[in-house]
Amino acid sequence: MVTFSKNIALCAFLSKILPQELLAALKQTVGAGEAPMLEEIRLRAGRVCSVTVAGENRPLAFRIDGKDLSELLALFCRGSVYAYRDTLREGYVPLPGGARLGVAGRAVTEGTTLCAVGEVSSLCLRMPHRVRGAASTAIRAWEALGRRCGMLVCAPPGAGKTTLLRDFIAYVAGGERPMRAAVVDSRGELCPDGEGAYADVLFGYPRAQGMEIALRTLSPEVIVCDEIGAGEVGSVLRVCRSGVPLIASVHALSSAELAHRPGGQTLLSCGAFGLLCTIERRGGERLVRTEALPCCV
Numbered sequence: 319m320v321t322f323s324k325n326i327a328l329c330a331f332l333s334k335i336l337p338q339e340l341l342a343a344l345k346q347t348v349g350a351g352e353a354p355m356l357e358e359i360r361l362r363a364g365r366v367c368s369v370t371v372a373g374e375n376r377p378l379a380f381r382i383d384g385k386d387l388s389e390l391l392a393l394f395c396r397g398s399v400y401a402y403r404d405t406l407r408e409g410y411v412p413l414p415g416g417a418r419l420g421v422a423g424r425a426v427t428e429g430t431t432l433c434a435v436g437e438v439s440s441l442c443l444r445m446p447h448r449v450r451g452a453a454s455t456a457i458r459a460w461e462a463l464g465r466r467c468g469m470l471v472c473a474p475p476g477a478g479k480t481t482l483l484r485d486f487i488a489y490v491a492g493g494e495r496p497m498r499a500a501v502v503d504s505r506g507e508l509c510p511d512g513e514g515a516y517a518d519v520l521f522g523y524p525r526a527q528g529m530e531i532a533l534r535t536l537s538p539e540v541i542v543c544d545e546i547g548a549g550e551v552g553s554v555l556r557v558c559r560s561g562v563p564l565i566a567s568v569h570a571l572s573s574a575e576l577a578h579r580p581g582g583q584t585l586l587s588c589g590a591f592g593l594l595c596t597i598e599r600r601g602g603e604r605l606v607r608t609e610a611l612p613c614c615v
Contacts, residue, residue, distance in 0.1 A: 328414050328446075330414075335390070335394065339380055340382075343367075343380040347369055347376050347377075347379070352371050356370075357445055358445065359442075361382055361387060361443075362440045363383055364381075364384070367381065367382065373599060387438050387439070387441060391421065391438050394411050394419050394441075406421060407433065409422070409435075416446045416484075416508070417445065418446075418505055418506075418507060419441055419443050420440075420441065420443075421438060421440075421442075422435075422438070422439050422441075423438040423439045424439070446481075446484075448484055448485065449485060450485060452482050452484075452485040453482045453486040454485075456486060456595045456608060457486060457490075459593055459595070463592055463593060466563060466592075467591065468563045468564040468565060468590045468591040469563070469564075469566075469594075470591040470593070470611075471483065471596075472567070472568055472572065473571075473596060473598075477598070477604065478597050479544070480507050480567070482567075482595070483542060483565070484507075484509075487542055488514050490514075490540060491515065491517040492514045492515045498537065499516060499538060499542055500517075500532035500538035500540075501514070501541075501543075502520050502523055502525055502528030502529055502532060503519050503522075503523075504522060504524065504528065505522075505544070508542065518532075518536050525545075525546055525549075525550050526549060526552070529550070529554070529564070530553055533556070533562065539562065540563050542565045542566070543564065543566045545566075546566045546568055547581065548579070548580040548581030549581075555590065557590065558589055568582075568585065570582065572596060573586060573609075587611075592610060592612075593610060593611060594608065594609050595608050596608075
């Protein structure tokens with residue numbers, strides 16, 4: 319079995335489908351003590367294949383062509399690429415244990431609508447890790463505000479937003495004072511391993527619809543959602559008016575950058591979030607900062 323992750327379900331799955339040559343290259347490039355810091359495995363047709371370990375990109379002594387890459391994608395899709403057509407249009411395939419396979423290639427379109435991905439050129443396997451304490455700074459700030467306000471986690475891709483949210487869910491829905499947490503897990507990454515005993519998880523729901531359903535049917539004390547955007551602003555406002563705190567993440571380097579994006583200033587000033595949490599990546603370390611925002615609760 320692959321042992322590059324503590325995620326047993328993911329390791330068992332990868333052991334069955336990854337080529338032996340790739341497994342050997344991984345063992346050569348990633349030391350046994352570095353396994354917990356393995357973040358990504360990237361396979362590129364005709365280009366350099368690589369891994370990311372604690373933020374460092376390293377080449378692999380492994381090469382793959384487009385045909386073999388497409389066949390490997392089919393294995394990741396359990397033999398039926400068509401069954402994953404909806405997520406492939408979004409650029410990924412969900413994997414066991416909350417992992418995600420990013421897919422790049424030639425777009426197949428009808429007009430301006432993306433229908434499929436053809437001629438696969440890259441696969442990006444993100445290795446999720448539960449990092450206990452990743453949300454400790456955010457939790458302390460949120461607790462200090464009485465658990466009543468929402469929190470917006472702001473960071474660029476790969477900085478650790480999902481890692482922080484996973485640790486937050488495990489704490490708030492399974493700690494000494496558990497809350498009924500409705501988790502809108504659109505890509506199956508936030509609650510993959512059963513942690514968060516008091517969490518009610520909406521897997522695969524569109525974010526806006528998931529938040530609305532959670533409010534109407536699950537009587538949550540807190541709602542957690544990943545990577546909201548301009549399309550979810552209306553639902554965020556409805557959650558805010560309901561009095562249920564929303565914990566959500568958004569792609570941005572800082573609050574200043576977010577303010578200049580569509581819907582960004584609304585998210586910062588609408589009163590839904592009383593706490594802004596930013597994550598800065600420094601090699602293998604992540605620096606978490608919090609600041610208060612005007613909150614309507």
